[in-house]
Amino acid sequence: METAISQLKGVINGSIVLPSDSNYDETRSVYNGMIDKKPAIIVKCKSTEDVVKAIKHAKNNNLEIAIRSGGHHGAGLCLVDDGLVIDLSDMKKLDIDAKSKTAIIESGNTLQDVDAATYPYGLALPSGIIGTTGIGGITLGGGIGYLTRKGGLTIDNLLECEVVLANGEIVTANKQTNPDLFWALKGGGGNFGVVVSFKFKLIEVKNVYGGPMFWPIEKAREAIKFYSEYTKNASNDLYGFFAFLIVPAAEPFPKNLWNKNVCGVVWNYTGPREKAEDIFEPIREFGPPILDFVGEIPMKDLNGMFDALYPPGYQWYWRAHYIKELTEESIDVNLEYGSKVPTMHSTTHLYPVDGAAHNFKNNETAWAYRDARWVQVIVGVDPDPDKADKVTNWCKNYFDALKPYAMGGSYVNMMMDEGQERVKASYKENYERLTKIKGKYDPKNIFHINQNIKPAYLR
Ligand SMILES: Cc1cc2nc3c(=O)[nH]c(=O)nc-3n(C[C@H](O)[C@H](O)[C@H](O)COP(=O)(O)OP(=O)(O)OC[C@H]3O[C@@H](n4cnc5c(N)ncnc54)[C@H](O)[C@@H]3O)c2cc1C
Incomplete structure (x- = not known):
């Protein structure tokens, strides 16, 4: 295990935080003070390739995987005891194209970061009401806030995602490419892969x-x-x-x-x-x-x-x-x-x-x-x-x-950790289709520390 960790350290652009490190407690803390989970290893990714390597390391060493963007989820599903955390909070690239009114936003950005970047252009992304929330989790779950009635949910403004799949492949998901995955990402949470960046259309709102x-x-x-x-x-x-x-x-x-x-x-x-x-x-x-x-x-x-x-x-x-x-x-x-x-x-x-x-x-x-x-x-x-x-x-x-x-x-x-029936009820008639898409993109349910959608054959 130690050799594997030093090998991983040697090949990633980001950093690794272990229980023996002085910044471990700070790095594993999340927004909800009730959560106290102790991962075996936190990989602070700096690039898409880091995410690929982190997934490979987890699979080779039989570690469960949790995915973290802003760390806001109430049930602490961005952490896993004794497992590996893919921490995206250092991935903060954010590009606005004012002409096309679009933005490409990496998952480490918070809503505060998004607002600060879009506001000067008189543009906004419909999303949540607290600035410290991560763009990763809020988007993949839906995204509601002050602009929902005007501009829809955050996912209604989503144009494209870059995703690392369970098999380590890097793919694009949009209306034309992997449309089934794109559909599932619009509300299906962290079940289908690690979303490294999102492309959104923005709406015109200033004051x-x-x-x-x-x-x-x-x-x-x-x-x-x-x-x-x-x-x-x-x-x-x-x-x-x-x-x-x-x-x-x-x-x-x-x-x-x-x-x-x-x-x-x-x-x-x-x-x-x-x-x-x-x-x-x-x-x-x-x-x-x-x-x-x-x-x-x-x-x-x-x-x-x-x-x-x-x-x-x-x-x-x-x-x-x-x-x-x-x-x-x-x-x-x-x-x-x-x-x-x-x-x-x-x-x-x-x-x-x-x-x-x-x-x-x-x-x-x-x-x-x-x-x-x-x-x-x-x-x-x-x-x-x-x-x-x-x-x-x-x-x-x-x-x-x-x-x-x-x-x-x-x-x-x-939601907190409220059981499988509650997850199913949250997707109603879409659940069946989601289990099939899960079966295609993550058949072994590698990404299961979330409001879990079981792959079709596992149910
Ligand atoms: C104070 C507060 C205010 C909130 N306000 C709102 C609000 O106004 N509107 C609203 O809709 N919601 C709101 N929420 C809920 C929020 O949308 C969820 O907690 C959301 O999951 C937070 O995203 P995160 O990236 O910060 O969380 P994290 O805890 O980092 O992630 C939550 C889960 O999402 C998945 N995930 C996160 N990032 C990725 C990724 N890049 N790729 C794949 N999976 C990923 C993982 O399964 C992870 O466990 C609020 C939460 C809090 C605590």
């Missing part, structure tokens, strides 16, 4: 009109109904995610609201600025809101607005449902648990997945819930490890209570 708006918790039933009705027929330029939360005891929030349970919406309006006040007039008339931070803001700043509130290392337990409709009964559940958010960082968000995301049918991408209106994520978070059980229990109970009103599966990017 928007958005930010948070809160109402008293006592108004939550009316507020959630108003929100649901108002956004239902709104243009795709209007996006807002509904939330139950506790107001942080910090500036810029007014002191009289600190630590109060409230409900609210974080808005993003991408339409003409001169129309914004009219669009928001009925919203402001409802209530009225007890906090209104909605105004003109650069898209990149709205995207990064909550980064400081959620630094890496906190305890996270989260689960998600797809929701088609807010019935009276489901609103009852939301009011019950939403008004008992257990800690200041815990929350639940209803992320819209309608608008432009509905331009596709369920079977046009591996991501299978085009008929959903929201992904509802229930997030238990706290900096203190002693509160891990408290936030976990609240999340699980809320999730269970909401289950009868949800569509069945989960958004794989916001």
Whole structure:
């Protein structure tokens, strides 16, 4: 084993981190502080060839493989005990072609990196709302955020991927070349190979009109109904995610609201600025809101607005449902648990997945819930490890209570380790096709540290 490791060290452009190294703990740490996995070897890749060599080393030495881009996955699926981690976080090439409005982005980039690069051109990639999230995992699971209604999911803007397959082959996947693989990568997660880089089309967005708006918790039933009705027929330029939360005891929030349970919406309006006040007039008339931070803001700043509130290392337990409709009964559940958010960082968000995301049918991408209106994520978070059980229990109970009103599966990017049936339900009728594609590109299930799709013959 030692000889194999020194051989690998000698042939890669990147570096290797072992349990005996002083930077091992720092390198194996991930965003979720609940995760404490100890890989045998972490290969910090610098090139596609490094990825090929890392896969070969793992196979020759019978090591399980995990793939890491931004390290954000809640279940810590980018690490594996006693196995090999293909760490892509040093692969940060990012090229924008402003003329064709496209970008080639290596997997080590975070959403912050993407926003910083696209913003000066007045362009944006529809993706997530926290800057430290990795482009690798979020794209392969779908990718939802403030621009979903305007520009679709992140995968709806994907043009091409460069992939290292389980057999070490480097391939391109796009509409013409390996179209089955390309289809599977649009939501199928890390099951089909190591994606080294992505090519995206970008949309034109620079400054928007958005930010948070809160109402008293006592108004939550009316507020959630108003929100649901108002956004239902709104243009795709209007996006807002509904939330139950506790107001942080910090500036810029007014002191009289600190630590109060409230409900609210974080808005993003991408339409003409001169129309914004009219669009928001009925919203402001409802209530009225007890906090209104909605105004003109650069898209990149709205995207990064909550980064400081959620630094890496906190305890996270989260689960998600797809929701088609807010019935009276489901609103009852939301009011019950939403008004008992257990800690200041815990929350639940209803992320819209309608608008432009509905331009596709369920079977046009591996991501299978085009008929959903929201992904509802229930997030238990706290900096203190002693509160891990408290936030976990609240999340699980809320999730269970909401289950009868949800569509069945989960958004794989916001799932914990919830078992095979849940993975299947998350792909619905696409699961069968995915198992066949998995059987073609990774027949031995080398890439199984993920929300695993079993190769057809292994099931
Ligand atoms: C604070 C926070 C905010 C979030 N906000 C959003 C949001 O707004 N919208 C949203 O859609 N999601 C959001 N997510 C969920 C996020 O999309 C997932 O956690 C996603 O998996 C993170 O990607 P990553 O590269 O950072 O994670 P990693 O943990 O590095 O990767 C997750 C998994 O993806 C696979 N993978 C990653 N990169 C590759 C690759 N290059 N090739 C092959 N497989 C790969 C692997 O199986 C890996 O285990 C958020 C997560 C957190 C913690």
